[in-house]
Amino acid sequence: MSDTETHLKKFEKELAAGTVSLVLLAVLAAAREPLYGYQIAKRLEQEAGVLAGKQSALYPVLRNLSAAELLDTHVEPSVAGPPRRYYRITPLGRRVLREWIEAWTATRRSVDSIIKT
Amino acid sequence: MNSTPQTIGEYLDQLRAALAGADPAMIQDALYDAEEHLRSELADNPGMSEAELLAKISGSYGAPEEVAEIYRNQEVTVTRALRPPPRREPSSNPITRFFAVAGDPHAYAAMFYLLLSLATGIFYFTWAIAGIALSMAFALSLVGIPFLILFFGSVRMLSLLEGRIVEGMLGVRMPRRPPYADRDLPLGKRIVAMFTDPRSWSSLFYMLVMLPLGIIYFVLLVVSTAVPVALMAAPFAQAIWRLPVAQIGDIDFYAPAWTWPIEFVVGFLGLFVMLHVARGIGRMHGAVAKSLLVKIAA
Numbered sequence: 372m373s374d375t376e377t378h379l380k381k382f383e384k385e386l387a388a389g390t391v392s393l394v395l396l397a398v399l400a401a402a403r404e405p406l407y408g409y410q411i412a413k414r415l416e417q418e419a420g421v422l423a424g425k426q427s428a429l430y431p432v433l434r435n436l437s438a439a440e441l442l443d444t445h446v447e448p449s450v451a452g453p454p455r456r457y458y459r460i461t462p463l464g465r466r467v468l469r470e471w472i473e474a475w476t477a478t479r480r481s482v483d484s485i486i487k488t
Numbered sequence: 489m490n491s492t493p494q495t496i497g498e499y500l501d502q503l504r505a506a507l508a509g510a511d512p513a514m515i516q517d518a519l520y521d522a523e524e525h526l527r528s529e530l531a532d533n534p535g536m537s538e539a540e541l542l543a544k545i546s547g548s549y550g551a552p553e554e555v556a557e558i559y560r561n562q563e564v565t566v567t568r569a570l571r572p573p574p575r576r577e578p579s580s581n582p583i584t585r586f587f588a589v590a591g592d593p594h595a596y597a598a599m600f601y602l603l604l605s606l607a608t609g610i611f612y613f614t615w616a617i618a619g620i621a622l623s624m625a626f627a628l629s630l631v632g633i634p635f636l637i638l639f640f641g642s643v644r645m646l647s648l649l650e651g652r653i654v655e656g657m658l659g660v661r662m663p664r665r666p667p668y669a670d671r672d673l674p675l676g677k678r679i680v681a682m683f684t685d686p687r688s689w690s691s692l693f694y695m696l697v698m699l700p701l702g703i704i705y706f707v708l709l710v711v712s713t714a715v716p717v718a719l720m721a722a723p724f725a726q727a728i729w730r731l732p733v734a735q736i737g738d739i740d741f742y743a744p745a746w747t748w749p750i751e752f753v754v755g756f757l758g759l760f761v762m763l764h765v766a767r768g769i770g771r772m773h774g775a776v777a778k779s780l781l782v783k784i785a786a
Contacts, residue, residue: 408528409529412549413532416548425549427522427554427558428550430525434517434664449527449528454524455524455528456524
């Protein structure tokens with residue numbers, strides 16, 4: 372393992388930590404029906420990229436978002452296993468998401484312009 | 489380094505082992521999340537064997553050690569985030585510390601918890617006693633076993649609920665998910681596990697103990713609030729309406745005027761003592777609840 376790889380891993384981890392809440396909110400805002408953790412993880416998996424970190428990291432974040440009332444949550448029994456916890460975005464979550472997207476776009480624009488020079 | 493788990497049960501065992509020493513409430517949440525995810529993955533890939541599936545999961549969801557690491561880190565961030573505003577350094581001055589309790593939200597929340605504990609205590613006690621008595625009565629009949637199982641299930645759910653109340657009002661970290669049950673076992677074994685789990689019994693014990701505790705907490709709180717308030721009010725009552733401080737038989741006792749300021753000040757200080765008492769009992773009760781409701785059988 373080369374020594375640049377550990378730096379890359381660390382950087383990816385920090386990027387993911389900053390963006391995972393945004394991505395989760397966006398996924399749930401786009402979804403028509405409430406989703407449970409596994410479904411959300413699968414949707415993210417298709418897009419891969421930096422966010423393809425360990426999916427176990429999503430669950431605590433989901434819980435935090437719902438504690439902050441950005442997401443609504445309810446439990447439904449399932450045939451396959453333990454009851455599933457479904458998440459749905461709240462109106463507050465949508466408002467917050469809009470602001471986050473603005474912040475993200477601004478950040479991306481300035482980072483891009485600095486990198487290009 | 490552990491070998492790759494072959495079954496979901498093994499995976500969860502490894503995760504539990506990797507989290508050993510962490511907050512039991514967090515372990516419960518982590519196991520619950522992992523099981524939900526693993527089961528969903530299994531249901532999604534009907535053709536795949538459990539061992540193959542778990543090899544794949546180690547890549548996507550994370551190996552047990554990695555998951556444990558993620559939850560440990562997350563708990564640190566969450567605990568930090570859940571504690572706004574930043575804690576001020578407790579003052580070294582004992583007088584400041586004595587009065588600072590009035591600014592501590594935990595003291596007021598604990599007051600409410602102590603008041604509420606009489607109601608919840610009566611409810612838990614009634615529920616437990618009715619459940620035990622009916623279980624015994626039904627024991628000889630056909631409905632005996634199903635009833636007992638339902639009753640024990642209800643005890644476990646109530647224990648989760650009480651945990652939420654305790655965390656909300658007393659600020660002690662409690663589980664946010666129900667206790668994890670091994671889904672690989674047949675239903676019969678799972679039911680047996682519920683009865684052999686010491687936590688079911690300690691939860692039941694907690695429900696019984698909540699009645700006497702609730703009564704004691706309630707009385708302590710009411711008395712330690714009423715006495716200071718009465719002391720503060722007495723000088724005014726005597727000065728304005730000529731009401732005696734005490735009445736024994738037909739004899740009225742009046743406090744001399746020079747004691748009035750003292751009464752008032754003592755009552756005023758008494759209110760702060762009450763807040764300290766409430767906060768102290770709250771902390772103690774939080775520890776009791778944690779040890780009886782969440783303590784994981786080693």
